[in-house]
Amino acid sequence: xxxxxxxxxxxxxxxxxxxxLRWLFTTNHKDIGTLYLVFALAMFFVGxxxxxxxxxxxxxxxxxxxxxxxxxxxxxxxxxxxxxxAVMPAFVGFANWMIPMMIGAPDMALPRMNNMSFxxxxxxxxxxxxxxxxxxxxxxxxxxxxxxxxxxTGNALPFAVFSVHLLGISSIMGxxxxxxxxxxxxxxxxxxxxxxxxxxxxxxTAFLLIAVMPVFAGAVTMLLTDGFFDxxxxxxxxxxxxxxxxxxxWFFGHPEVYIMILPTFGVASxxxxxxxxxxxxxxxxxxxxxxxxxxxxFIVWSHHMxxxxxxxxxxxxxxxxxMLIAIPTGVKIFNWTATMWKGAMTFETPMxxxxxxxxxxxxxxxTGLMMALSPLDYxxxxxxxxxxxFHYTLVPASIFMxxxxxxxxxxxxxxxxxxERLGRLHFWLSAISVNILFFPQHxxxxxxxxxxxxxxxxxxxxxxxxxxxxAFIYGGSQLLFxxxxxxxxxxxxxEKVSDExxxxxxxxxxxxxxxxPVPYHTFTTPPKIIPTEHI
Amino acid sequence: MTDEALEQKNSKLxxxxxxxxxxxxxxxxxxxxxxxxxxxxxxxNGKVASEAVAETSYEVxxxxxxTVEFITSLNKKTPMxxxxxxxxxxxxPGKYYTVNFFAENKTANNMIAQAxxxxxxxxxxxxxKKTECFCFTEQTFSAHEGKTMPVRFVVDPELPxxxxxxxxxxxxxxxxxxxxx
Ligand code: HEM
Ligand SMILES: [Cu+2]
Numbered sequence: 001x002x003x004x005x006x007x008x009x010x011x012x013x014x015x016x017x018x019x020x021l022r023w024l025f026t027t028n029h030k031d032i033g034t035l036y037l038v039f040a041l042a043m044f045f046v047g048x049x050x051x052x053x054x055x056x057x058x059x060x061x062x063x064x065x066x067x068x069x070x071x072x073x074x075x076x077x078x079x080x081x082x083x084x085x086a087v088m089p090a091f092v093g094f095a096n097w098m099i100p101m102m103i104g105a106p107d108m109a110l111p112r113m114n115n116m117s118f119x120x121x122x123x124x125x126x127x128x129x130x131x132x133x134x135x136x137x138x139x140x141x142x143x144x145x146x147x148x149x150x151x152x153t154g155n156a157l158p159f160a161v162f163s164v165h166l167l168g169i170s171s172i173m174g175x176x177x178x179x180x181x182x183x184x185x186x187x188x189x190x191x192x193x194x195x196x197x198x199x200x201x202x203x204x205t206a207f208l209l210i211a212v213m214p215v216f217a218g219a220v221t222m223l224l225t226d227g228f229f230d231x232x233x234x235x236x237x238x239x240x241x242x243x244x245x246x247x248x249x250w251f252f253g254h255p256e257v258y259i260m261i262l263p264t265f266g267v268a269s270x271x272x273x274x275x276x277x278x279x280x281x282x283x284x285x286x287x288x289x290x291x292x293x294x295x296x297x298f299i300v301w302s303h304h305m306x307x308x309x310x311x312x313x314x315x316x317x318x319x320x321x322x323m324l325i326a327i328p329t330g331v332k333i334f335n336w337t338a339t340m341w342k343g344a345m346t347f348e349t350p351m352x353x354x355x356x357x358x359x360x361x362x363x364x365x366x367t368g369l370m371m372a373l374s375p376l377d378y379x380x381x382x383x384x385x386x387x388x389x390f391h392y393t394l395v396p397a398s399i400f401m402x403x404x405x406x407x408x409x410x411x412x413x414x415x416x417x418x419x420e421r422l423g424r425l426h427f428w429l430s431a432i433s434v435n436i437l438f439f440p441q442h443x444x445x446x447x448x449x450x451x452x453x454x455x456x457x458x459x460x461x462x463x464x465x466x467x468x469x470x471a472f473i474y475g476g477s478q479l480l481f482x483x484x485x486x487x488x489x490x491x492x493x494x495e496k497v498s499d500e501x502x503x504x505x506x507x508x509x510x511x512x513x514x515x516x517p518v519p520y521h522t523f524t525t526p527p528k529i530i531p532t533e534h535i
Numbered sequence: 536m537t538d539e540a541l542e543q544k545n546s547k548l549x550x551x552x553x554x555x556x557x558x559x560x561x562x563x564x565x566x567x568x569x570x571x572x573x574x575x576x577x578x579x580n581g582k583v584a585s586e587a588v589a590e591t592s593y594e595v596x597x598x599x600x601x602t603v604e605f606i607t608s609l610n611k612k613t614p615m616x617x618x619x620x621x622x623x624x625x626x627x628p629g630k631y632y633t634v635n636f637f638a639e640n641k642t643a644n645n646m647i648a649q650a651x652x653x654x655x656x657x658x659x660x661x662x663x664k665k666t667e668c669f670c671f672t673e674q675t676f677s678a679h680e681g682k683t684m685p686v687r688f689v690v691d692p693e694l695p696x697x698x699x700x701x702x703x704x705x706x707x708x709x710x711x712x713x714x715x716x
Contacts, residue, residue: 109541110545175552176552176553179552180548180549183548184541184544184545184548211555211559212559214562215562215563215566216563217560217563218560219563222564222567235708236651236708237706237710238649244566244567244570247566247570248563251566309655309656309657311657311658
């Protein structure tokens with residue numbers, strides 16, 4: 001990064017307003033970042049509870065706890081809540097907190113829109129949650145909302161669609177704000193190729209968001225008009241085709257999975273160099289790889305549809321295009337490893353999570369490559385193998401790096417150190433249980449257990465029980481995370497943290513030149529950036 | 536940079552980004568005709584011509600035998616009876632055949648229904664030609680009326696060697712509400 005000469009501005013810092021109204025009307029990027037993060041954490045537990053219900057039902061074969069329809073609602077809502085309520089908002093929270101501080105800006109470019117996008121998110125998720133209590137139950141068609149099945153949803157259908165609209169508008173506004181901040185608010189001297197990778201990955205993510213969220217909004221609008229206004233986009237009776245929905249959905253859906261992983265990459269690229277005490281290996285290769293991944297994500301969507309009956313040329317094209325993604329992804333894995341190579345590594349909690357991320361995400365990438373081979377995907381498709389694949393790319397990747405980021409930045413935000421012993425305990429519990437939870441699902445999938453079913457044949461019993469046990473341990477360990485976070489916000493270990501918190505962190509980014517806890521307003525006059533090597 | 540200049544820069548950028556958003560929303564809808572055109576050109580997806588082809592005579596290839604299967608289906612809530620009088624037929628490419636289907640309206644009201652065909656494997660669709668089909672137009676049934684309806688078809692001798700079986704599937708949809716609205 002770049003070193004900095006801090007200038008103390010002597011005009012008085014006016015702090016936040018008092019009371020609840022502060023949170024309702026705030027336009028301060030740090031407040032809004034906090035709101036997003038708190039909301040995401042709450043949704044992590046809501047979605048987590050649904051996952052526990054799923055795993056409890058699957059603990060044994062046979063129907064135990066819930067009705068099949070409700071079970072299907074749980075798989076659908078779990079995914080929607082985790083994707084749109086937990087993972088995406090958590091990264092937007094990081095973006096709000098960190099992007100201005102990393103590029104030397106006083107705030108986000110469009111603070112009022114920032115406030116609005118947060119509250120639209122809350123409204124969207126509340127509407128989605130309210131469908132649980134509606135006649136006919138919450139959507140139960142899977143998070144992909146495939147017609148014609150999804151059109152059998154009861155009263156919830158229009159609400160689910162409307163909720164997707166709000167979530168879409170919210171994330172588009174967030175994305176526009178991030179792009180405007182990065183393009184227009186950088187401190188003098190902070191050129192694009194000096195930006196930290198977290199900022200870079202978010203810039204690309206924001207472009208993905210504005211490109212694909214409108215397409216998803218269009219797809220669900222078509223569902224709505226098919227359901228209520230007699231259009232026939234996906235209705236065979238009127239000359240439509242349900243497979244068309246799958247194409248539109250996955251044109252959105254595949255970039256969407258990268259919307260969840262690119263900021264994950266950004267956090268990893270931020271943390272690993274600090275604890276390896278080395279500059280990030282291959283900064284510009286990392287930037288190029290990010291752009292390449294984003295570009296490729298638009299041209300591979302039909303790897304989710306290998307079994308719909310595509311012609312051979314299509315199968316081949318999507319197979320090779322998908323495999324291409326492994327190249328820039330491999331570059332990233334290589335560079336993180338090279339950054340650690342011969343580094344003076346220490347293993348604080350954020351670093352532990354990051355190392356586990358590099359290893360376990362690679363596993364998720366490998367299964368992705370297996371599924372990219374279209375003849376083999378006929379075996380894997382719609383089985384638990386898929387479930388194992390995307391959970392490896394989302395839980396020990398996105399969720400791990402969100403938690404790593406929280407451990408890494410909380411001391412800066414609050415001025416309090418988290419309890420390192422408890423942090424490591426949380427790490428080991430999570431890292432071990434996540435594998436007990438998801439690894440057996442590979443075996444289940446290969447043996448033919450379909451996904452999204454509440455009951456299964458007895459030969460799948462053992463691995464399902466093990467997976468459920470892993471799930472309960474993993475779920476329980478997250479309560480420890482909640483405890484650590486609350487304790488850190490309150491008083492932490494009581495130890496006073498320095499401005500740079502982590503040894504030599506100042507060399508790695510502007511944010512560490514600010515005092516801890518960070519004042520309410522920062523960089524009201526832009527910092528002077530002394531050009532240095534990338535470190 | 537002054538505040539005003541920054542604001543101007545921001546609103547310019549926001550306008551551009553909003554244009555992308557609107558463009559992409561439109562693109563989602565544009566995929567609908569693009570998809571249809573694509574399927575038409577390539578004959579993919581088992582979408583079959585919804586119009587009769589003129590009866591031309593082919594040279595019958597007696598040496599080849601293709602199995603044609605007929606499947607009928609109804610969605611759960613369609614109040615009809617629908618079946619094919621033949622399940623399977625061995626055919627010679629180039630020769631015309633007629634198969635009868637039977638459909639009945641189970642309600643005490645008039646019904647307008649539309650049958651939607653689908654052929655698999657999809658790539659064989661363009662070689663399966665129908666000169667007559669109840670699926671080309673909507674069918675009207677009076678209360679409890681049952682009808683026997685023919686489909687006349689030929690398999691084009693150009694059909695590539697690798698296809699041994701073609702499945703023709705029909706789903707009948709009750710369109711009464713849609714049409715009368
Ligand atoms: C090398 C990289 C990757 C490859 C080659 C790959 C490949 C695939 C393929 C072929 C499928 C479809 C399998 C099927 O349904 O039969 C799939 C599903 C999926 N992937 Fe990946 N993937 C990769 C990385 C990722 C990442 C980074 C994420 C998310 C952060 C992700 C999330 C998902 C999800 C959520 C699904 C399942 C969607 C659903 O059907 O509900 N993948 N992947
Ligand atoms: Cu994909």
